[in-house]
Amino acid sequence: MESNAAAIGSPLLRLLPSIDELLGTETARTIAAETGSRRVTSLAREANEALRNELLGSDEDTPQTRESLLAKAADRMKTAWAEQNSGALRRVINATGVVIHTNLGRAPLSEAAKKALVDVASGYCTLEYDVMSGNRGKRGSHAESHIAELTGAESAIIVNNCAAAAFLILNVFASGREVIISRGELVEIGGDFRIPDVLAQSGAVLREVGTTNRTKIADYERAFTENTAMILRVHPSNYRIVGFTERPSLADLAKLAHGKDAILYEDAGSGALIDLTELGITDEPLISSSISQGADIVSFSGDKLLGGSQAGIIVGRRDLINRIRKNPLYRALRADKLTYAVLEATLESYVRETALSDVPVLRMLSATQEELAARARKFADKFSKRSDQSGISIELIEANSVVGGGAAPSVNPKTTVLALNHKTKSATVLEEELRGALVPVISRIVEDRVFIDLRTVSESEEAELLEILLSCG
Ligand SMILES: *Cc1c(COP(=O)(O)O)cnc(C)c1O
DSSP: OHHHHHHTTOHHHHTSOOHHHHHTSHHHHHHHHHHOHHHHHHHHHHHHHHHHHHHHHOOOOOOOOHHHHHHHHHHHHHHHHHHHHHTSOOOOEEOSOEEEBGGGTBOOOOHHHHHHHHHHHTSOOOTTEETTTTEEOOTTHHHHHHHHHHHTOSEEEEESOHHHHHHHHHHHHHTTSEEEEEGGGOOEETTTEEHHHHHHHHTOEEEEESOSSBOOHHHHHHHOOTTEEEEEEEOOTTOOOOSSOBOOOHHHHHHHHHHTTOEEEEEEETOBSSOOGGGTOOSSOBHHHHHHTTOSEEEEESSSTTOSSSOEEEEEOHHHHHHHHHSHHHHHHBOOHHHHHHHHHHHHHHHHTOHHHHSHHHHHHHOOHHHHHHHHHHHHHHHHHHOTTOSEEEEEEEEEOEEETTSOTTOOOEEEEEEEEESSSOHHHHHHHHHTSSSOEEOEEETTEEEEEGGGSOGGGHHHHHHHHHHHO
8 A cells, every 4th residue: 555655646647548539540440440439448548447457566676668658548448348249249260179069059959950041041931921821820830740750750849959949848748737757857958957947947846756777667657646747758868877777668658648548759869860870979869760659749950960050849639730830839949940940951952961071060970080080181281391490290090979969979970189298388288279370279188188070070170270380280
């Protein structure tokens, strides 16, 4: 306090640039062009204030000039502006090898989906309009009929996401009534989606049966009361119980539920619209098979293995889907035109049977280790041709990618990564620099090296990635 008081009015403070001077700098003018004068003035005030406090707090008398303080203040403005901007939604390069990366926006879109998105967003569209009759049309009907066709279900409906779908289904069919679920399926998916909590919020009463690892059909049967509305089967997604385990088949659950006038609902999570065995994915429910085994209602996500936009897709019996559509909650949870644009285009790839090559998530998962090794080798060659001054050295290493998004946790496709080492910088510093690039590159550190997995980097991003790596050298 004493020293601060003494410093007030010190010659140094008299050199502090005014707000107007600060606003006259090139930095301020550049920022103003992007963000407008109100924001830049507040940035200038903050920079000025911070610099004043710094000068008051320091008792050393390093020589300062008006110019050096002005430059310092402008620099602070620039940093504060960059910090504010870092929160903005923008594209990143996913070099983690986690294909459905929830924090990075899950599924990248197919070319057709991107085109449909821009087309529909660029003007008005037929969201609820029938061009044949000139009358009001039904929102989402095209996407819904594709889904019904692909899954063999009578009917389909789309909401905001799969969590909303589960909530809506439980609320419509089981509010104030009992839902039977195995203790092995009372799971948490992605931090804030816990099956018991969703059930409670929906107004349904949870009747848990069996044990964590084993639940038999008789356990379900014994739990039935007059007030039972539903059997709920949840795909444990990011969680697997292995070893001494047992659970009834969906067909057996369907038989039991139907004999008791109850509904069988399966929350499939990711699910799969087509057989993905050739990608090594055998433990995600095939939606068409859930339907043919007798599930009355099935829900799954639009942006997991399906590879489209965030959405909760519900398929099943027509009478049940109609009841959902009539419920006021559906209105609150319905999807927007951008979602339908993306889903329609993505689903068309499935209908055409070109999904494995069109849909990026499936394409990335289909890439073999040989293909990825060849891409990595080519990339490393290009890098070494350009990088005689670089401190970065690249080694190719066999590793594993991850499906992600809570799907197929035990499938870890083999890959070949670029393992980066820097002469002087630690892996932590290099990883941070990559993240700080104009287009942030998200990588991972394994044993003091930075791993770049090209499985999740599209070929069109490779040139960009090369330049970023060179600039970190
Ligand atoms: C991922 C998942 C959800 C949530 O899906 P969102 O589309 O992210 O809301 C719900 N249930 C299961 C079983 C899941 O795997």
